[in-house]
Amino acid sequence: MRTGVKIAAGVVGAAVVGAAGLGAYNLVDAVADGGSGARTKAAPVPTGPPSASETERTARDFLAAWAAGETRKAADLTDNAEAATTALTGYREAAHVEKVAFKQGAATGAKVPFSVTAEVVHGKQRSTWTYDSSLAVVRGQTSGRPLVDWQPTVVHPELTEGRSLRTGTTQAAQITAVDRDGTELKVSDFPSLASVLPELRKRFGEKAGGEPGVEVRVEGGPAGSGDGQAKTLHVLSPGKPGRLRTTLSAAAQRAAEAAVAKHDDASVVAVKPSTGEILAIANAKKTEFNPALSGQTAPGSTMKVVTSALLLEKGKASPGKPLPCPKNATYGMTFHNVEESENPGATFAQDFAASCNTAFVQLAGQIPDDALATEARDVFGLGLEWKAGVPTFDGRVPTDSGAGKAAAMIGQGRVQMSPLNMASVAATVRSGSFHQPYLVDPALDGRELAKAPRALSPAAARDLRSMMRLTALSGTGAGAMAGLGGDVGAKTGSAEVDGQSRPNGWFTGYRGDVAAAAVVPRGGHGGDSAGPIVAAVLRAG
Template sequence: MRHATKSAAVATVALAMLAAGGYGAYSLVGLTGKSTAAPAPKPSAQVTSPPTAALAADTANAFLAAWSKGDVVGAAQLTDDTQSALAALTAFQTNLKPTGLTLAVSGPATAAAFASATAGPSPTSASADPAAGASGSPSTANQVLESFSAKAAFAGTSSTWQYTGYLAVERTGDGSTAVHWAPSVIYPQLSTGEGLAIQRISAAPSSVTDRNGKPLTNFPSLTPILAQFQQQVPTADAADAGSAVVITDATGQATAQPLFTITAPKPAQPFKLTIDARVQAAAEQAVQAQYGNGAKPSAMVAIEPSTGQILAIANAPATQYDTALLGTTAPGSTMKVITATALLHAGISPDATMPCPSSYIVGQKYQNDFTDARPNNTFTQDFAASCNTAFIKQATQTLQPGDLAQTAKDYFGIGTDWKIGVTSVDGSVPPAGQSSDETAAEYIGQGKVTMNPLQLASVAATVESGTFRQPILVPGLPQPPAAQSLPSGVLSNLRAMMNAVFTESDGTAYPLNAGLSGNIGGKTGTAEVGAPGTPTNSWFTAYRDDLAVCAEVIGGGYGAQAAAPAVIQVLKVGNPG
């Protein structure tokens, strides 16, 4: 599974479904035009002396006159690349269908003016460097640069699109003159492979709110997420969309900023996310408390198990890396939820004796967070106390290579491509083919396993509900299912084991269970990262009724020290619905 950040596109990709197909074709009445049969090629040999000012102006005027009346063949014949010019001019007429087009030479232009006009961003490049923008910059000695005024009228509006264009006239080998063809002749900011089109545009929402219509602007962790939606959310109803002239690349993808609005879209309504303001407030407070306790970066995600809807996303500090959605670190013993699922599915009973030695060697020496051996432990006790050695020993003897990755994918959706509505990074569990030492480490959430709070909140949510529901931030987004729901026997045993983390006297979260009622379960994690001696990351994932929460505190130590108190703080708030 890749670690590369998924482009949020994130918001645009996630919301294309809501826009009833995203951008669509917009048909307007246009000019008739002449035949588009391919004209004869222009002589390509060039000379080094430019045409006279009068000849350059005459050629430019003739070209613009033919183009403006729809004679694309005649216009193309006045260029040094008839085939390319014909294709581009035909596309202009076909795609834009202007009801009127007025083009007139303004006079000689400077190279500096041309460079400035071509420096604007295009949909395929964020660069403002003219060298990265439009092609065909007139810089050769045999060319004269002319500017021209362009006015295009469209059905549906009394306004006209006006811009200043540029073209270069050159002397050719047969002594005649020709317009030097480049995409920038059509519009200064066009590069090779780009064109103009009319496409739908939609108004940005008047506001982005939580699922109950409450404002979200006071939550610092959500600021970058809200910005994505404010800029990119399309109107859900296609009838409310407007239309505009845009630059498109070879695939038809349009720039986010229209060049000219033909018809304005209707004002958009507030757009609701799945976030719950009350849960978000609790999550913000929880991560800020951990960050303030020694400046440890903290992150949290809360999910509604019954729906998969994301109720909270919090990071502290909010102005730095989005660990909650983009993190790629070892999850430590929270991974034992998935390892335990694989062992239960393989037939290991929760009451089976599973000795917990003080150390165990598979390539390297593995130890626990406690020093004593516990030879009479059961599987459930090992899970509750988080015995690394018991898990590695039993999993090594019971599971086959690849079982862990398959379990993660089949039951928890980890290893599939999540599209939650904004940019996120998927979790990763290596497939079969790893070394025995690496595989042993993966059973306890070390090695090459990487997760973030989003995935592990989903793991807890899956156990609470029994079924994986891909997390989403936008109501109505597709939620591809995992291959299987958790088998009933495995599910009931797994829930009991996660409950023991809170209720058994040796459970890692037992000292923190005061005030927690209802259906609860959890798992702590202590993840070793970096060189020996580097502070461990603190993890905790848990659920209480219809609320699942995971937190990671970088350098926070044991799971019960930092992440667990943060998660429990939010669980006590509950899911207000």
């Protein structure tokens, strides 16, 4: 019987709804309004800027939720809950912030400053990180609620769009770089090492016994924004610096720095012929690019050292053999000497010492097109893959024919070298064989140094040393090398460059077991511009 009542009531209800649709709605409204019979009107959505009290309360509630680890609650108090959730989660998980507290400051209009005290934990490292930030409170466009205007900078002022916070070990351990005798090498003392020391840190920090530090960093950024460089915001641990012994000589480096500083643009490198150890690297211009090691320009007549080695070994010339030096010579095109000098009765050694271009051009037809490139690679190691411990350009001598071959013989055309390459060329003559230049002992990281297929023939090495000595004592290098004494050798060069009113000045030479080469862009004659730089380094070495 009770069941029948329920069914009847249900039927009656359905009939009411079906018979009087509008009346049914009125009935519902009346029930909802407590039986008054009048419909409740929705409250109007607030507009206009949030009041001072709304701003203060919203900021307080947001910061309290963030501090309590209630990420979703904090995000719901912003006008972009999804983005806020991602950022606040990353703050806890990627930045490793275990606990955070805030001190809210007085609002200025809609802006509320606050200070942050964060406890960052990474492995065994724990540190307190403090900084200041701010937020702004705005009115929700649809809800009318006061909300935090979400921006990544709320988390940290450096956290701009597309960037993220991360706590982790540094990419490389710090190093204390020292010279061959244990003297510390600081950029403040040796400015030219500003681009070298970071590279050494990156490659050898941990191998030298260093331990990476732990840092909070801001990383990333939209493509093309210029914000891609990581920036350290807080250091949990500086790590342990490794001690890296280099092949540099503080005395030679100091002399090199002083010598290039006399020019607006100049570069020099010194090496030890018997081993290939790099003793000094200096550039007048202090930029990230290191022209002393990585420059790629025509070496001018300093290339005649390599060309002479080829001619001597092929039997096409000898020091005392007559080889006239005319004003002009033609091989594919017409070549001339500096100041159009000439010496009809010259010997090959005198041509070399006076840097006669035309004498060398006259012999271009007597050597195969690939002979100079082969000599440069097989004897002087040019173009092989050098592994110096820092980035280097390793020389380029392309195979060429016609005028290109003749130009290459005098260091023009497509031949390209750096001061490091030409210092190594002089060192190879001095020692008789190629020793790949290096800045850090290869035993530290197991590098295999480049090896030239063969040594310079003993007869050619002897003849070349005598010709370079003649150049240093009475040829074009005599002015720069005056007073050095001992076992010396030199070769000057002036490399013409399209669009330059003055050629680049080059000089390479050795004294005992130190060889060096320098270039002065637009310096003119190499003996006058680059020569004194090389002599200063040889004197110190």
